[in-house]
Amino acid sequence: MPDFYGTHVGSRLMLGTAQYPSPASLAQAFRRSGAGIATVSLRREAAGGGAAGGGAAGGGPAGGGAGQAFREIIRALGVRVLPNTAGCHSAREAVTTAHMARELFGTDWIKLEVIGHAGTLQPDPFGLLEAARILAADGFKVFPYTTEDGVLAARLLEAGCEVLMPWGAPIGTGLGLNNPYGLRSLRAQFPGVPMVIDAGLGLPSHAAHAMELGFDAVLVNTAVAKAGDPPAMAEGFARAIEAGRLGFEADPMPPRDMAAPSTPVLGMGLLA
Amino acid sequence: MTRRIAILGAGVMGLCAATELTRRGAPVRLIDPAGAAGPHGCSWWAGGMLAPFCEGETAEPPVVRLGQEAAPWWERAGASVTRAGTLVLALGRDRSEVDRFARRTAGHRMLDAEGLAGLEPGLAGRFARALHFPGEAHLDPRAALAALQRGLSARGVEVETARGAADATAGITIDCRGLAAADALPDLRGVRGEMAVLRAPEVTLARPVRLLHPRQPLYIVPRGDGRFMLGATQIETAHRGPATARSVLELLGAAYALDPAFGEAEVLELGADARPAFPDNLPRIRRRGATVLVNGLFRHGFLLAPALARMVADLVLEGKRPEVMDEDHGEW
Numbered sequence: 264m265p266d267f268y269g270t271h272v273g274s275r276l277m278l279g280t281a282q283y284p285s286p287a288s289l290a291q292a293f294r295r296s297g298a299g300i301a302t303v304s305l306r307r308e309a310a311g312g313g314a315a316g317g318g319a320a321g322g323g324p325a326g327g328g329a330g331q332a333f334r335e336i337i338r339a340l341g342v343r344v345l346p347n348t349a350g351c352h353s354a355r356e357a358v359t360t361a362h363m364a365r366e367l368f369g370t371d372w373i374k375l376e377v378i379g380h381a382g383t384l385q386p387d388p389f390g391l392l393e394a395a396r397i398l399a400a401d402g403f404k405v406f407p408y409t410t411e412d413g414v415l416a417a418r419l420l421e422a423g424c425e426v427l428m429p430w431g432a433p434i435g436t437g438l439g440l441n442n443p444y445g446l447r448s449l450r451a452q453f454p455g456v457p458m459v460i461d462a463g464l465g466l467p468s469h470a471a472h473a474m475e476l477g478f479d480a481v482l483v484n485t486a487v488a489k490a491g492d493p494p495a496m497a498e499g500f501a502r503a504i505e506a507g508r509l510g511f512e513a514d515p516m517p518p519r520d521m522a523a524p525s526t527p528v529l530g531m532g533l534l535a
Numbered sequence: 536m537t538r539r540i541a542i543l544g545a546g547v548m549g550l551c552a553a554t555e556l557t558r559r560g561a562p563v564r565l566i567d568p569a570g571a572a573g574p575h576g577c578s579w580w581a582g583g584m585l586a587p588f589c590e591g592e593t594a595e596p597p598v599v600r601l602g603q604e605a606a607p608w609w610e611r612a613g614a615s616v617t618r619a620g621t622l623v624l625a626l627g628r629d630r631s632e633v634d635r636f637a638r639r640t641a642g643h644r645m646l647d648a649e650g651l652a653g654l655e656p657g658l659a660g661r662f663a664r665a666l667h668f669p670g671e672a673h674l675d676p677r678a679a680l681a682a683l684q685r686g687l688s689a690r691g692v693e694v695e696t697a698r699g700a701a702d703a704t705a706g707i708t709i710d711c712r713g714l715a716a717a718d719a720l721p722d723l724r725g726v727r728g729e730m731a732v733l734r735a736p737e738v739t740l741a742r743p744v745r746l747l748h749p750r751q752p753l754y755i756v757p758r759g760d761g762r763f764m765l766g767a768t769q770i771e772t773a774h775r776g777p778a779t780a781r782s783v784l785e786l787l788g789a790a791y792a793l794d795p796a797f798g799e800a801e802v803l804e805l806g807a808d809a810r811p812a813f814p815d816n817l818p819r820i821r822r823r824g825a826t827v828l829v830n831g832l833f834r835h836g837f838l839l840a841p842a843l844a845r846m847v848a849d850l851v852l853e854g855k856r857p858e859v860m861d862e863d864h865g866e867w
Binding site for chain 2: 283285286287288290330331332336380421435450485
């Protein structure tokens with residue numbers, strides 16, 4: 264099971280907490296899937312500021328003091344909370360949100376999201392790196408939402424990140440792993456770094472694929488929350504993760520182009 | 536049953552309960568320290584869609600079933616109800632959302648571009664398909680609240696702002712205080728919603744339109760005289776402060792994408808409030824001693840208050856246990 268910043272986590276599934284039909288449905292999704300981490304985003308009205316919203320596979324909004332009821336619901340899930348900076352479009356905004364999240368949730372874990380493009384919600388690599396440096400220096404344990412870019416990954420690790428969260432596909436698209444080659448290459452470049460596939464997964468098979476590539480965990484929100492039956496879909500993801508991880512650990516056969524008979528030919532019997 | 540029933544709260548739930556009980560002959564007092572329905576309560580900011588089938592996309596089955604009582608109840612109570620159905624649309628890249636919505640709801644028919652143009656000429660040529668829910672309706676929430684108040688007034692029931700000490704223990708109390716009743720209902724939470732009212736004389740929409748969008752879903756409800764209500768955000772906080780720039784930007788952007796004629800609209804009003812909800816977003820009736828608490832109508836105030844009012848009256852006047860009663864420690 265994965266280890267993030269020295270903390271052992273009992274599940275390879277992380278769930279976002281936004282967009283469910285109701286908090287009751289959200290709680291059932293956690294119960295049925297055994298997900299070990301809940302991501303939560305922060306709306307800032309209640310603290311007197313602007314507002315954050317949207318988010319990568321990310322998290323229900325929980326405004327300052329007035330969002331206490333929702334935070335209680337999250338707390339009652341009994342899982343580790345990973346606050347995020349969903350909807351932030353600059354390093355400064357993300358740093359401010361991270362500080363508020365640390366106060367509200369009492370954790371130094373932060374899923375760092377700095378959005379660079381409003382249409383694709385693609386991470387802004389420059390703002391991300393800048394915010395990661397500031398937050399790591401300030402004692403945060405940063406989980407950066409990044410792309411499959413290996414150079415950016417190296418810089419984030421230098422900045423003090425000990426976990427990476429590369430995207431599967433743009434937020435909310437449900438397309439699965441858009442660039443398996445890039446993700447495989449990223450995995451191979453940093454074999455010891457815990458990595459979580461975040462954003463873009465739509466089906467349990469996408470999560471299995473991520474596991475087969477050797478990623479340590481996946482984070483899903485929309486695919487579960489917007490399914491007709493969110494708790495059932497959450498369980499589907501949990502089982503797919505188990506299957507994919509077993510496949511990865513079992514050392515799969517290499518693919519090959521030519522057919523190879525799987526039944527040995529011992530010689531034909533003679534029928535007299 | 537001659538003991539007077541005290542109803543706390545003159546929002547949509549309190550007014551519906553008072554109307555239903557009065558109609559069935561019970562003596563009622565209606566008490567709200569803030570006075571008649573107004574901007575201090577979340578009913579004031581509601582959309583007024585009586586759309587049980589559309590709500591079935593995300594709401595539990597009781598909402599769809601009980602919500603079907605709403606339109607006839609409001610008509611009988613003297614509110615002006617428009618029965619023109621609901622349209623559900625999606626912009627080009629999100630077209631598959633319409634199919635998903637159709638799979639998860641009932642009571643609709645699929646329109647092609649021509650069918651849509653027949654219903655809403657202003658949207659002609661802009662959408663290849665739309666879902667029409669012909670059995671749905673809408674009303675103007677503020678006018679409907681006023682109609683209930685007029686009806687009650689005609690029967691001698693006025694909104695009192697003080698309860699009066701002598702009467703405090705006289706009979707049954709029906710607590711319809713919404714989010715203010717969180718002091719008695721620890722599992723009640725506030726869910727913030729933000730809305731805008733525009734005047735757009737060039738927009739000709741005659742029925743509520745829901746624009747499906749993965750990030751910023753929007754509904755538009757015609758209010759007559761070229762006025763349209765745009766709603767609504769749904770944020771997990773009980774914060775009741777003014778609408779934020781981002782939320783308003785999203786609402787206006789979606790409306791403009793639906794019909795560019797909204798570009799020249801006048802912004803008449805921006806509003807925000809928090810709606811009371813239980814963890815499964817379904818309403819509850821709870822009886823504790825001589826008090827009946829009715830709450831958790833979430834975004835379904837005008838849709839569910841009629842059915843809940845009926846159930847409260849059945850309980851109080853006939854001893855019938857309502858289906859949404861999850862707690863009963865009553866004695867009277």
